[in-house]
Amino acid sequence: MRTRLRKWSLLLGAAAVLALPLTSWAQLTQFDLEKTLNAESHVGNVTGRAKDAAASYRRYCVGCHGTLGDGEGENAVWMDAPMYQKPRNFQLGVFKCRSTPTGTLPTDQDLYDAITRGFDRSNMPQWNTLSKQERADLVAWVKHFSPRWAGEKPGTPITVPPEPEVTAERIKAGRDVFARVQCWKCHGVQGMANGPSASTLTDDLGRPIAPFNFTDGSRPKCGDTDQDIYRIFMTGLDGTPMPSFADNIKPEEAWDLVFYLRTFMAQKSKEKGLAKQLALKPVDPNAPAGQQ
């Protein structure tokens, strides 16, 4: 009899607990993740399958990104911001390097490129030694960690118009864009990452983060081609202080800005040579708008 009562109260308790709406968005569990194991990715003509990536994820990625994809692998504690960025938390579904507008999910190709390219100035190496199939499977695996992919589609990639010829006029026009949208607030007037706001920047999780220094020879995190640089400031790097400038820089002007940014970079370039001939001065933050 007593056992019966106990059984009843147990059942009731269980029912009450189950009836509670699950509003908490906290940490996902292994149980949640098993439901999305059928995630797929499409990179070119290769179809990646999450369930085929379990072994390579465990071998290559788990040490930093963790079994639950929360970026809390056993090595994560040794990576200190801002020198070393913490491993990405895949559960949040927020990614820096996208071809898609701010606030949208990246395409499979974007994730594939990130895995292939690795991240300069971070502990994420290039994984171009893995086969195409392995990388595509890992893309699907990365996607299976975040519930965002269940309810949302990736954004539409922004259009990058064909690159025009570099001219002295374009570099000068790029300098005007740099002054107008005030890139120097963080990146500094000479691109040395020493703008007035550089020292107080934090990422979305409140960890210190440094703006990109164009002058020290390092490569932009999301790729080194002119197209990559175009995309970086037009889409913004989600999760970081770097905003999207898509509303404020026209496609034509965007190329001008790319050329001007090249003049800061340590690597030799046509832009650098032209800037030297022009004897361009850094923008003057204290001059009135239009005369910087």
Add this chain to the structure above:
Amino acid sequence: MTKRKNYAVVLSAVVLVCCGALILGQKVNAAGEGKITGTVKLDGAAPHMKGIDMSKDPYCVKAHASDPAHLETYVVGADGGLENVVLYIEGWTGSAQVSTAVPVFNQKNCVYTPHVLALDTGEAFKVTTSDQTAHNIHPLPNPMNNVGWNQSQPPGAPAIEKSWKNPEVIPVQCNIHPWMHGWFVVVKGPYATTDADGKYTITGVPPGSYTVTAWQEQSGTQTQKVTVAAGASATADFTFKAK
């Protein structure tokens, strides 16, 4: 034994009914809408609000030359009235409130005006800038609940129009000016924000019994039960303690 069994059956019935009541909540008819009104006050003296050092950006310093900027965690008006408190109805199940004016969240003199912007889910709002310095507008929702974004607004930038899908208290910041902090308080259903005297009115409330929640950015939330009669006004006053 049967007695015990009966007892258990009754108990389970009670639990089920309670769950049902919680879920179904306020089932009300739409006729003769009333309102909920009241005053939100701060108990005791207004806490000292620290001044803001804007020396990072000379434009911001100049804008506040005659009117020094302070934190806006507690903005206390006449008679202890507390500004920027958001009031809304807990567990609202009615249809979406149709607002005619698009709320505006402006960046002026390197602070957000208003400091707190309440919104219905799905309600469109605009982000504008009146400043001659660049801002980046960077709301930080829980990425699993709402989709965040980060857009630049240099001087003369066009307005950004956005909305939020799910209820959430979303902090918003400018990375260029780290003192700039504001809030999007996204709720379901009708809402109101207290004015400089701490007064508020939630309109468009159908008759029924409700739980009104008051949210303050530092002191948290308080609730109160009210009953709104057809076409009438119910009162719910709140008092917060500074934290």
